[in-house]
Amino acid sequence: MHALLPQLEISLLDPHLGFPHFTAIDSLFCEGLTLPKPTNAGFFQSILPRLVKAVTDTQENLLLFETPEFIERDKFAWFRDEEFSRQTLAGLNPYSIQLVTDWPMKSKLDPKIYGPPESLITTELVEREIRGIMTVNEALKSKSLFVLDYHDLLLPYVNKVREVEGTTLYGSRALFFLTKDGTLRPVAIELTRPPTSDKPQWKQVFTPTWDATGCWLWRLAKAHVCAHDVGYHQLVIHWLRTHCCTEPYIIAANRQLSAMHPIYRLLHPHFRYTMEINALARESLINAGGIIESAFSPAKYSTELGSAAYNQLWRFDMEALPADLIRRGMAVEDPTAEHGLRLTIEDYPFANDGLILWDAIKQWVNDYVNHYYPEPSLVQSDRELQAWWTEVRTKGHADKKDEPWWPVLKTPENLIHILTTIIWVTAGHHAAVNFGQYMFAGYFPNRPTIARTNMPTENPSDEEFKNFLKKPEVELLKCFPSQIQATKVMAVLDVLSNHSPDEEYLGENMEPSWEENPVIKAAFEQFSGRLKELEGIIDERNTNLKLKNRVGAGVVPYELLKPFSKPGVTGRGVPNSISI
CATH class of the missing domain: 1.20.245.10 (Lipoxygenase-1; Domain 5)
Incomplete structure (x- = not known):
């Protein structure tokens, strides 16, 4: 790593340069990235043999990434809501999904500092999104609502992180509904920015939708939540x-x-x-x-x-797997069940x-x-x-x-x-x-490690919103990690x-x-x-x-x-x- 990272920085001089199109991302797996030859000869081949292949007709090295199995099996899986939901149970981080037990959802942070605590994910919105299958009260009683909740943990850092060039942050919640076939379906994503010295709190809810603008806003909101989750x-x-x-x-x-x-x-x-x-x-x-x-x-x-x-959440007694599942509402004790637990899903x-x-x-x-x-x-x-x-x-x-x-x-x-x-x-x-x-996360659009741009609906200029409407794919690519960020993380x-x-x-x-x-x-x-x-x-x-x-x-x-x-x-x- 010590030798690889400087070589990447030499090859990619602009640290903020993003990927111009998705085929440029694909090229990392089929064409690779040419690197200057390191002074420590043989370092790449010995430490990163899967990634680095010698280029015989030059004195350089080729950083060629192996295609992750996830994307090799289905190149567009990352784009689908079903896969976004499935990975909360069987993906990179199966430890964060939790049962919704309190409704309406509400921040516990000081409203004098962080703004109104009430979530904009309302009863009416949820019942509309689950298409009248049941009421919110029925969903709560049947243990059918789940959440990835990074709202209160991230919100105190939003304004500080936004001072760092080339990145942004929100407090976020992603709500899911448990369907009859035992799979989760995303219902809504809420992104929040706390008040600043000259602006009030901003928050907005995004939902899966059929219209073009709503679809792209939803994809961008998912990218932000994935970055928070990663x-x-x-x-x-x-x-x-x-x-x-x-x-x-x-x-x-x-x-x-x-x-x-x-x-x-x-x-x-x-x-x-x-x-x-x-x-x-x-x-x-x-x-x-x-x-x-x-x-x-x-x-x-x-x-x-x-x-x-660590200060807010870590407890030795909750590091045991059964206790962790119970704490998140993903299981209840049941002496008659296998393992003494009955899983919620x-x-x-x-x-x-x-x-x-x-x-x-x-x-x-x-x-x-x-x-x-x-x-x-x-x-x-x-x-x-x-x-x-x-x-x-x-x-x-x-x-x-x-x-x-x-x-x-x-x-x-x-x-x-x-x-x-x-x-x-x-x-x-x-x-x-x-x-x-x-x-x-080797194919980073599935699990971007960072979101670099704000949502197009957060106080945009007329020109910025026009650009989003004209080329929404470009805005998604701008939100993703830069070339240097992505390739560093992929190698690691x-x-x-x-x-x-x-x-x-x-x-x-x-x-x-x-x-x-x-x-x-x-x-x-x-x-x-x-x-x-x-x-x-x-x-x-x-x-x-x-x-x-x-x-x-x-x-x-x-x-x-x-x-x-x-x-x-x-x-x-x-x-x-x-x-x-």
Whole structure:
């Protein structure tokens, strides 16, 4: 990355130059981008072999992107509302969609600073858009309304981000309706700009429509929401909740647990390479002026926004998959249901596969912990273990150390839940939100990382609105990332989505100490067997055309939680650790 990014900047001298037409985007996958030869010969070929191919008749290199499977299967899928909705359940970020429980929707921010809190997505508008199928009250009662809500998190940053050249931001809400066939349909998008020193609050609702102007405004509104979703995914769902929040577990384990301690041995495979990859990320991805700040929606406020999200949203007890689903209204506890949960949307591929993986991890941890701690008193009397958990809470998360939601560590059951949560975060959570990045965002119109222009209806001049009416496609291209932003991010996402040849997958390699213990060896073999069963279950699900959210004509089958993978960008595989 260190050598590639300067070469891109040399090739693309204008940092704000956008793509003039969609065929120019397509050319990245069929013609490539010529780069000056780097001083570090062989760097591109060794580090980015999938992307960079030598040009034999010149002294230059060709950056030629592999066509992502998502776009290879259906080039125009990104354009459709059905796919926009489907990806909230089976795409790059399946962690943000939530059930609407309060109506009407309303901001919790100070109206004196941010303007009127009431949403313009009204009862009348929703009932019109769902064509009288049911009333809003009936939809709420039947759990049929869902939302991507980035309104209150983003709104405080809108005016600051707009001061950064070449970017913009809104607070946003995207509302979806659950249809009878179990799929989501977008109902409305609301974009909000808070008051400025010389302008009142601006907000507008956009809906799917049939007239030409309305269609293009809807497409632009979707581009803004996708940029918000990608930024939140990268900063919060991916970086904060997996990479960052795993560090305290690692540091405390190395400080407080001996290398021979059974819990250290259990956790150690799940910490492989994480500190190293995080150090590299701080050097070139989330650093000041790095990839994230230069090419993602929050711009130079990215880290600050991530910190705000941590302060407002992060709770250890909600990092467990079942608790996360319940918090978002995507599941309710039901002792009679599989996994003890009943999903609000039955065909929710991430949750369907994730809960099987969660249960497999929990059973393995249960067998392991109960072997070493047959009596509850042994957990409380284990000084190393207690010191580890105390340091995680009081040093690793010092600003949240007094929160009442921290699990106590008194019994084997407490320990099992804590360890299952940590292993889920390093394995299942990270795999679900990392290894599909190139597949879904490698073709950036599907998941633009930044929106560079305001909506044409926000205080436009007559000339600006005429330009939009004359060439709306050009306005959409202007809104998308610039050429340098797009190519930088595409190269990075390819690397991040790649499984290395020495990847260690969940349930694949038995630690030597476990092999020597017949009880632990048998438990691990059972764990490995469950993961192989999960592979088969996922394969079977991906042939069931009734599961419209995970399979269909031109749809990439949902495989992100298939436990094993070959090397490369495969869109599957659950490594033990956050190793990339």
